[in-house]
Amino acid sequence: MVQLLNMIGQLIKMKGFKISISFNSKNRYLLGCFLFLLFFTKTIVSAQNSVIVEPPEFIKSIVLRPQLTNNYVPIIKLGQRFSLEFDDLNATQEQYTYKIEHYDYNWKPSGLATTEYINGFSSDWIRNFEDSFNTFQAYTHYNLQLPNDNTRIKISGNYVITILNEDDELVFARPFIIYTPRVTVGVSVHRSRDIATLNSKHTVQFTINYPNLQINNPAQEIKTAVYQNSDWNTVIKDIKPQFYRGTQLLYKYVDKISYWAGNEFLFFDTKQIRT
Incomplete structure (x- = not known):
């Protein structure tokens, strides 16, 4: 072992x-x-740190992971591709927005300006989504790939990605770590x-x-x-x-x-x- x-x-x-x-x-x-x-x-997600925000009942199957085979831990090497995926059981093609923020070692906001840790935009629409077809439960599947043309993280550290709805209301949030x-x-x-x-x-x-x-x-x-x-x-x-x-x-x-x-x-x- x-x-x-x-x-x-x-x-x-x-x-x-x-x-x-x-x-x-x-x-x-x-x-x-x-x-x-x-x-x-089995991972128990309550909040040892308050940066984890659980979703409403209609949001399911949240997965934040690097694009590596059999790796489901949200710890990503700087520059490596990773994804956030989830399903919306309302199936109304809601326009969701993501927001990325930099945190310190103790999972508190670091106070860095966005331009210090992001090339491009720290917040943008999730543009990749599709409706289910011929399923018992209708849903819309969302898939965010990072880094992308609009958002590139440029320094290592602790991060939180927050998902907001069309009314700019918090839906859920997940922590992840970028390392060098x-x-x-x-x-x-x-x-x-x-x-x-x-x-x-x-x-x-x-x-x-x-x-x-x-x-x-x-x-x-x-x-x-x-x-x-x-x-x-x-x-x-x-x-x-x-x-x-x-x-x-x-x-x-x-x-x-x-x-x-x-x-x-x-x-x-x-x-x-x-x-």
Whole structure:
């Protein structure tokens, strides 16, 4: 289950968690490197952060994802194509508008001017939609592709996309993350060392390598956040490095970064099997 991640300057994949690393710099932009672990538990979306706004009953099947096979996590490399799709059961060809806003590490509005993070328009019509045909439930399917001719995100960071109706009323909102790979990260996932949760929790440990960055105070300038799959509610933030080794930061906590494994936790022991 545990794979070592050491691919420099690109997306790194594993099984179950995402670790985001942002660092403060003079340009105030969020820079990040993400680790993906690909086993999927049920995501509960209430609001650990208030940027998630649930839709009315007639809006269904919301999917915000990068255009990569089998990737449904809304964490996207800068410049990579991604899409937002949803269905409107009213099937009236409502004219919906999208709006993209930049947020800081704590999911608060960053205060950046639109021109600092968007080339083109931060708000525009969703022009690609079509009605269902010969279905029991009529609906209109909407498909927004980004970046497009009118909207191109130009810096990494936390973002929120908001969908508005023709009366400029909020319909729903979803967070997503744009990242730029600038560091190398190694991560491992272990069984909990607490006897009470030995078979029910995972512990995450990781190392950040930044040989090509000038960072004077890593504990203050580098911020980390660990996400379990797409669950915005169980994020573990503000984790300080436990050890320093040159241009390496080590996060080797025994139980500080732990998650309930859910029904995906499986342990296989062959010591008692006779051949």
